[in-house]
Amino acid sequence: MKSNVAIRGQFLDIQQLVEQAEHIAEQVRYLKDGLLLIQDGKISWFGEWQDGQQYVTDSFHVEHYPDQLIIPGFLDTHIHYPQTEMIGAYGEQLLEWLDTYTFPTEIQFQDRDHADKIAKIFIQELLKNGTTTALVFCTVQLQSVDALFEEAEKYNMRIIAGKVMMDRFAPEALLDTAESSYHDSKALIEKWHKNGRALYAITPRFAPTSTAGQLEKAGQLKQEFPDVYVHTHLSENKNEIAWVKELYPEQKGYLDVYHHYGLTGKKSVFAHCVHLEEQEWDCMHATNSAIAFCPTSNLFLGSGLFPLKTAWQKQVKLGLGTDIGAGTSFSLLQTANEAYKVQQLQGYSLSAFEAFYHATLGSAKALDLDDKLGNFNVGKEADFVVLDLNATVLQQLRQSTTKNIEEKLFALFTLGDDRNVFATYVYGQKVYQRE
Template structure:
C-alpha cells in the first residue's frame, strides 16, 4: 500500500494509451489499457496501467475521477509553430515568399508592444490547450518583448514550452531587423532569464538561412555551442523557390541543410521545420547529428510547398514529429494535422498508420526534443501532462467509433474525423487547464 498522503494523489479512470517505441519499427510499441487507471502525485505520473491492478494500491480516500468511455493519453507536442501569426492564420497568398511579405512581416511588427504580445500569447496558449497540445516549440518575433510575453503567459499556466526570439539581420523589413551582435546578445540574455526557469525552455531561433548573414549564423552557432542544452529551431527546404534562393546566397554549401551544418547548428535538440526537399545525404546527416524534423502537412498543402517523404526519412532513421505550423498551418489541432499527414503519405506512395501518427504527436516528439521520460508518455516520474479524448464528441464520430473492431480503427477515426471538439479536458502538471462544457465526470 502506498504511503503517499491521499491529498497529493489523484487517479483517473479511462482507457489509457501511450507508447514506449515507434510503431513503424516495433509492432508492440503501443501500450493500451481498455479499463485503465492513471495515478498522479505532485504533478507527475506515479503509475499507469490496468484499473483492477492499480486501484487497490491507492491510499485510502484518494479521489478517482471517472472518464470511462473516453481515452486518456499524453498531451500532444507541437514542434513547430509561430504564436505571432495567430491573427493572420488563413491569409491568402500565391506562395511562401509573397505570404511573408504581405502578411507575416507586417503582423509581427506589432510585437514590440508588450501588452499586444501578451494578449496574443494568452489567446494562443488557450487555443493550444483547447486542442490538447500541452508542449510546443514556438517562434516569437525579433522583439525581446515577444519572448517575455510568451513565457510569462506560459508560466501562468505552468506549461512546458520552448520558445525563442527570431534572429534576422537581412532580407527582411528594417522594422524587424536586428544585427548579428544584438541578436546574439539579446538571445543570451533571454537564455539566462528563461531557460530551465520553471517549465520554460529556450530555443535559439534563426528564422531561416536567407534572413541571416554569415556573421549572424556564425554567432548563432557559437551561442548554441555555449548553451548545449538549449534548443535550436529554424526552417529548411520548405519551398522550391526558397531552396533556389538559398543556393544563390550560399553557393559553396552542398545543400540548404549544409548551410546550418557549416555553422554548428546541427546537434541534438535542433528542430528543423519542413524538410521537404532534402536529399539522402541530408537525411543521413540529420540522423548522425541527432537533429530532428518537424513535419508540417497543413502549411505545406496551404502554401503548395511539397510533400514530406516519410520513407526516405525512415530509411535514415531520422527523429520525426508532427507540427501545425500556425499561421501557414490552418489549424491548431494535432488531430487535423494527423489527417493531413496521412494524406501526404498516401500521395507519396506510402502509408501512415494511425498508431504511428499518435506516436509522432507524443513520444516521437518528446524523443525528437530529447525529452523522453519528461513528457510524451506515462512512465513513472514523467510530468503529468495529459488529455481526455472523447470518441463520441460528434454524431459522426460516435457512429463510426461504435463500429470500430480494434484500437487501430479507433485511432484512425479520431485522426481522420476528430478536431478540438474531441478534447474533453487538458491537464498540465496534474492540474486541469481546459475542459469542454459537454464533458461530464462521475
C-alpha cells in the same frame, strides 16, 4: 487543491521508442480500465485499475472518465505564436507570403499589450486542442518571448521558444544585428531556460534572413549554452532552396549552411525538410537532428509532399508540427489527418498507431524530451488529454462501426478536432475542460 491525483479510465500510449514504423503496434499499450497516479506533477504509478486501486488513499483527488479515452498530451514540434491572427491568409507561396502577411503581422509585437493578448489566445488554443508542449517561434522583439513564457508559466506548461534572429531581407522594424541578436538571445536564455518548465531555443528564422555573421553568433550561443535548442526552417520551398544556394555558394547545400555554423545536433529541430537531398538526409542522421513534419502548412503554401518513408529509412527523428499560421489548424488530430493524405499521395499508408506515435512519443524524442514526456511511464511528467471519441453525431455513427482501438483511433484522426478534447491536464492539474 490536493497535489496527488488519481485518474481512472481507458488509456492508450506507446510504451517505447521504435526504430521502424512496423514495430509501433508491438509497443501500443491499451488499458480498458486503467489507473494513473500522479504525485507532485509526475506519474507515480500506472497500470490496471484492479491492480492499483489499493494505492488510492484519501490523499488522492480522484477523477473517473469511464466513457473517454486518455492519451499522453500532444507535442507540437513547430508553430509560430505571432501568426495566430493571420491563419488562413490567402494566395501566396512561402517567400511572397512572408512579405505580404507575416512581416506586417509580426511588427505589431513591438506593443507588449498586443503580445500579451496573442500569447493568451495562443496558449488557450493549444490547451483546447490537447497540445501540452510546443516548440514555438516568437518574433524579433524580446517582449514577444517574455509574453509567451509568462502566459505558459500560469499553467506550469512546458514550452520551448526563442526570439527570432533576423538581420536582413525584412522590414527595418523587424531587423536586429548579429551582435544585438547574440546579446538579446543570451539575456533571454539566462532569464528563461530551465526556469520552471520553460526551455529556450536559438531561433534564426531561416538561412536567407541571417547574414553569415549572425549565424556565426547563433553557433557561438549554442557552444556557450549546449543544452538549449536550435529551431529554424529548412528546405520548405524550391525557390527558397535556390535562394539559399545563391546567398551561400560556398556551402554544399541548405543544411550545410546550418551545419557549418554549428547549428545541427540532438536539440536542433528543422521545420519542413520537404526537399532534402541525399547528403542532407545523411547529415540529419549523423548529427541526430530532428524534423518537424507540418502537412497542413506544406499543402496550404503548395510547398510539396514530405517523404515520411525516407525519414524512417534514414533513421531521422521526426515529430508533427502544426506550423500555425501557414498551417491551418491548432489540432494535431487534424494535422495527422492531413499527414495521412500527404502520404497517400506518395503510396505510403500512414497507420493510426504511427500517426499517434508521431504526435506523442515520436515528437517527444524529436524534442529530446522522451525521458520526460510522450507516454505514461512512471517518473514522467503528467501531461495528458482526455478525449471524447463521440463528439459529433457523425463521429458517434462512425465509431459505432469500429471493431478495435486502432480503428477507433483512425476514425478519430480523420474526423477529429478540438471538439474531441474533453479535458487537458498539465503537470497533473486540469487546465482545460470542454464546456
